[in-house]
Amino acid sequence: MNAASFYSKAPRHLVAVDCIIFGFDEGKLKLLVIKRKVAPMAGEWSLVGGFVQADESTDDAAARVLKLTTGLDDIYMDQLHCYGEVGRDTGARVISVAYYALIRIKDHDKPLAQEHGAHWLELENMPELIFDHKKMIEDALVKLRDNAQFHPIGFELLPEKFTLSQLRSLYEEIYGRTLDKRNFRKKILSLDVMEKLEEKDKTSSKKGAHLYRFDADKYDQLKRKGLVFEI
Amino acid sequence: MNAASFYSKAPRHLVAVDCIIFGFDEGKLKLLVIKRKVAPMAGEWSLVGGFVQADESTDDAAARVLKLTTGLDDIYMDQLHCYGEVGRDTGARVISVAYYALIRIKDHDKPLAQEHGAHWLELENMPELIFDHKKMIEDALVKLRDNAQFHPIGFELLPEKFTLSQLRSLYEEIYGRTLDKRNFRKKILSLDVMEKLEEKDKTSSKKGAHLYRFDADKYDQLKRKGLVFEI
Numbered sequence: 132m133n134a135a136s137f138y139s140k141a142p143r144h145l146v147a148v149d150c151i152i153f154g155f156d157e158g159k160l161k162l163l164v165i166k167r168k169v170a171p172m173a174g175e176w177s178l179v180g181g182f183v184q185a186d187e188s189t190d191d192a193a194a195r196v197l198k199l200t201t202g203l204d205d206i207y208m209d210q211l212h213c214y215g216e217v218g219r220d221t222g223a224r225v226i227s228v229a230y231y232a233l234i235r236i237k238d239h240d241k242p243l244a245q246e247h248g249a250h251w252l253e254l255e256n257m258p259e260l261i262f263d264h265k266k267m268i269e270d271a272l273v274k275l276r277d278n279a280q281f282h283p284i285g286f287e288l289l290p291e292k293f294t295l296s297q298l299r300s301l302y303e304e305i306y307g308r309t310l311d312k313r314n315f316r317k318k319i320l321s322l323d324v325m326e327k328l329e330e331k332d333k334t335s336s337k338k339g340a341h342l343y344r345f346d347a348d349k350y351d352q353l354k355r356k357g358l359v360f361e362i
Numbered sequence: 363m364n365a366a367s368f369y370s371k372a373p374r375h376l377v378a379v380d381c382i383i384f385g386f387d388e389g390k391l392k393l394l395v396i397k398r399k400v401a402p403m404a405g406e407w408s409l410v411g412g413f414v415q416a417d418e419s420t421d422d423a424a425a426r427v428l429k430l431t432t433g434l435d436d437i438y439m440d441q442l443h444c445y446g447e448v449g450r451d452t453g454a455r456v457i458s459v460a461y462y463a464l465i466r467i468k469d470h471d472k473p474l475a476q477e478h479g480a481h482w483l484e485l486e487n488m489p490e491l492i493f494d495h496k497k498m499i500e501d502a503l504v505k506l507r508d509n510a511q512f513h514p515i516g517f518e519l520l521p522e523k524f525t526l527s528q529l530r531s532l533y534e535e536i537y538g539r540t541l542d543k544r545n546f547r548k549k550i551l552s553l554d555v556m557e558k559l560e561e562k563d564k565t566s567s568k569k570g571a572h573l574y575r576f577d578a579d580k581y582d583q584l585k586r587k588g589l590v591f592e593i
Contacts, residue, residue, distance in 0.1 A: 134404075144374055146375045
């Protein structure tokens with residue numbers, strides 16, 4: 132077979148990206164979702180997504196979609212999985228490459244998101260979603276839990292300065308269970324990857340709670356030594 | 363936008379699958395590769411792959427390609443990553459979903475593989491490969507190492523009955539470094555996931571080496587209790 136017919140005889144497919152965008156706000160893990168504008172399933176809740184264009188990589192497509200909906204770029208985003216079942220999109224055969232991102236909700240451009248009909252909904256009160264988007268979220272959550280257990284990925288979701296209570300409540304949300312306050316404090320401090328600041332957060336008590344900052348350099352050094360970041 | 367134009371206006375892409383097929387034979391980690399038949403890069407070494415057809419999922423396409431080249435089905439195969447860079451295939455824009463599989467070389471149909479021009483080449487002596495196939499192999503190896511560290515994935519590459527030396531040499535190949543014989547023995551036996559058989563392998567010594575069998579049920583029980591399978 133010559134090269135021209137090798138490529139031209141092969142079928143062509145619509146390829147989409149779908150973004151599972153996690154945020155953490157007011158002690159809750161949230162997901163950015165939109166109401167779908169076109170049939171089938173118009174008006175239903177959907178992950179933010181779009182088709183991969185001829186001149187862009189799948190990674191670039193995901194970054195474009197994220198920027199369009201949130202105004203954010205240069206944020207942590209990772210490929211989750213390629214969903215290639217034949218009937219997964221009921222409108223046409225679409226192969227979808229899913230990405231997941233973690234963002235600080237406070238950093239993102241709320242008006243821009245609203246303009247695009249995007250909403251932050253609580254993970255634990257997620258409505259029905261179109262197609263296989265629920266499965267995508269479940270898979271992303273498994274990956275998020277894995278990553279949170281062995282890598283300090285959770286810090287991407289917190290403000291730059293945070294209290295130990297905020298950090299614990301984030302891990303509680305990711306794991307979906309309550310963590311013992313004392314044990315968590317002991318474990319996380321023993322990892323020695325955070326800098327304790329002089330500053331205090333006084334929003335929840337008169338005495339205040341110490342603020343911490345994640346020390347990425349220290350973490351990288353420890354990782355090279357073979358640290359297992361295990362919560 | 364109506365549904366018809368929503369889908370019809372989006373560009374369509376060639377979508378391929380590429381399979382990184384690891385095997386273990388005579389103490390060496392090997393990869394199944396073929397000589398590409400079409401231009402560009404005809405005659406060069408390539409992973410086994412093919413285009414995703416209209417009526418098949420990406421998973422099914424990968425299974426089809428694997429079966430076609432090795433005669434094997436029903437084997438461990440997992441999606442690795444979707445490679446979606448624009449210029450990755452120099453013949454046309456092709457988005458490729460890579461899968462990786464672990465097979466016992468002895469089980470596979472060698473004549474069938476040869477018929478398709480497929481060869482088992484040693485990982486440490488891998489020739490140049492087309493496109494981004496080298497990167498795919500590197501990524502698969504990272505995943506294989508990760509999986510081998512925390513899951514008993516390596517057992518897929520060994521014969522059903524194996525000696526501790528064979529198991530150690532497999533892990534040495536996967537990690538690319540020598541493991542201490544005594545420590546390895548102690549660690550792996552302490553996991554208590556293998557059944558020691560009465561039978562001995564006498565090919566390498568008169569006294570013989572005990573054969574073991576992996577006990578998947580035991581492993582599953584331990585995993586539910588939260589075992590970390592760490593080598």
